[in-house]
Amino acid sequence: MNKLTLLKNAGQIVTVDSNGQGFLRGKNMSRLYVLENRSVVIENGLIKDFPLSAATVESKFDEIIDIDGKVVLPGLIDCHTHTAFAGSRANEFRQKLAGVSYEEIAKQGGGINATVEAVRKSSFEELVKIVKPRIDYFISQGVTTLEIKSGYGLSYYDEIKLLQVINHLKSIYPIDIVPTFLGAHTYPPEYKNEHGKYLELLTENLIPYVAENKLAEFCDAFCETTAFSAEESEVILKAAKKNGLKIKLHTEQFNSIGGLDVALKLDAVSVDHLEVVKESDIRKIATSDAVAVLLPGVSFFLDYGYAPARKLIDANAIVAISTDFNPGSSHIPNLNLIMSLAALKMEMTIEETISAVTINAAKALGVQEKRGSLEIGKAADLAVFGAEEYSEIVYNVGTNLNEMTIKNGNVIYERRD
Ligand code: NIG
Ligand code: FE
Helix, strand or coil, X not given: CCCEEEEEEEEEEECCCCCCCCCCCHHHHHCCCEEEEEEEEEECXXXXXXXXXXXXXXXXXXXXXXXXXXXXXXXXXXXXXXXXXXXXXXXXXXXXXXXXXXXXXXXXXXXXXXXXXXXXXXXXXXXXXXXXXXXXXXXXXXXXXXXEECCCCCCHHHHHHHHHHHHHHHHHCCCEEEEEEEEECCCCHHHCCCHHHHHHHHHHHHHHHHHHCCCCCEEEEEECCCCECHHHHHHHHHHHHHCCCEEEEEECCCCCCCHHHHHHHCCCCEEEECCCCCHHHHHHHHCCCCEEEECHHHHHHHCCCCCCHHHHHHCCCEEEECCCCCCCCCCCCCHHHHHHHHHHHCCCCHHHHHHHCCHHHHXXXXXXXXXXXXXXXXXXXXXXXXXXXXXXXXXXXXXXXXXXXXXXXXXXXXXXX
């Protein structure tokens, strides 16, 4: 059945139109193409037109939503999260506040492996129950596409359990949930002295199972001194590609140990973190098609240096930003705060922060042809913000101005107060 919806009286429609390219690179990240005093016509979940509000005949619509001068953005995309975790690491937070470093905590058996213990103890049903309110919170912020990684099971059984939880949530929520396999998050305690065996479990058993059963779209790894070397990351990512998974890499977070070259060589869709990326490597990223996914919440939470967003954008890179929501290094599920941090701490302009959570985040998840910008023919994924002007969104630090989330033309969240 044909469904025609009119979203009328937008004050601003921030289209982030990329002229069909599917990303905005370098200085183009500042080009948002804002339409004023227009409406959005949605037909069967797709954007059909942006008529002048004054010139619209209303009688032909099945549904009319008056947004009364507010600001419309493409539905936000959080392209790097570890939302599926159990337990709390408030004790580590306390240690961190007392001066113990994240890496030190990891070496003492805390960190990622502390969450692994909690996830292993939790059933499928318990995990679903824990994760649901987090997804609801993302939706309330205007998020319409959310990536969620595994990586806290780290055994054959528990990684699959976690991916099944993510896939179950994907099937019951109206937003797009993109599952990423992160079995290479760190070595679990039982393989502490048997790295070869764990690599074998990943490449011979888990990756083929995950790919064959379509439990994930991406495979990711953590290339770091406390986790996987560049050589090990290469083995893992190559196996993932061979099995038909797209790839990403956590790299240059605390140490630059060769992960970036591996990811670029294997055509990773994104290279994530980059807090300590070498000056001489910025060009390599900027001349590639990989999206640089920057995570300012981690630098804020762990109180160390920020990734060089300004230099990357000035060098012509495709930059996205994301919460990296996780229990240890960015216990921050607030994408609005991340946008403001990017502006305040990474010298990004307001326009660049918006491109970074829409079209470029879409590219980091491979959904840029359908989502991430408001263009005729693309999916009607929208967020309506209670503001007169889009700069208010970033200026209101940590405050959720989203009042309505629309996915594929359907209202899936409406603020009531
Ligand atoms: O992206 N870097 C590795 N993984 C996460 C942290 C996960 C954790 O501490 O639980 C990150 O920062
Ligand atoms: Fe991460």
